Amino acid sequence: MTARTDEDTLGYEQARDELIDVVRRLEAGGTTLEESLALWERGEELARVCRRWLDGARARLDAALAERDKPGAREASSAAGPAADDGDGGARTDIGRDEV
Template sequence: MTDVTDSPASEPSAPEQAEVSGLSYEQARDELVRVVSELEQGGATLERSIALWERGEALARRCEEWLLGAKARLDAARAAASDDGSTA
């Protein structure tokens, strides 16, 4: 008897294997929402669930990178604005 969990259908698809480093914040966030939804629905094999969890972790890190970068830019802009204001 063949074990169906070893079938290619249980493997993550090519888009799921794509690098997250090139994703915009919105793309990463939207895909993360989809991954979480799929995990919450249940019914996935253990292997598929682990792959989804790993992908979700990578997407969450990418979102955090974007947010930290945005915060750094805002902090720099505020610092520049306060420097301009203090010299006037």
């Protein structure tokens, strides 16, 4: 599997778990110089994959927060605020209470 393929297909958790394994193997020692270099290079690839995922997650959070904080976004969300929902995901239950 090439680095480009890994970057396109590995999920964050997969890359993180494999990176943890690479670090453990490097710390344990007992590998040849060539094996250690290969592990180091693999670790660098995995770290890039993890960083890309984390950067993407940060960008998504930033975008969601920016959208939430846009002028007018609060008024729209507060207009449909807690009174419009009974808290269990169902329809509004306070309609008609005064009429009963």
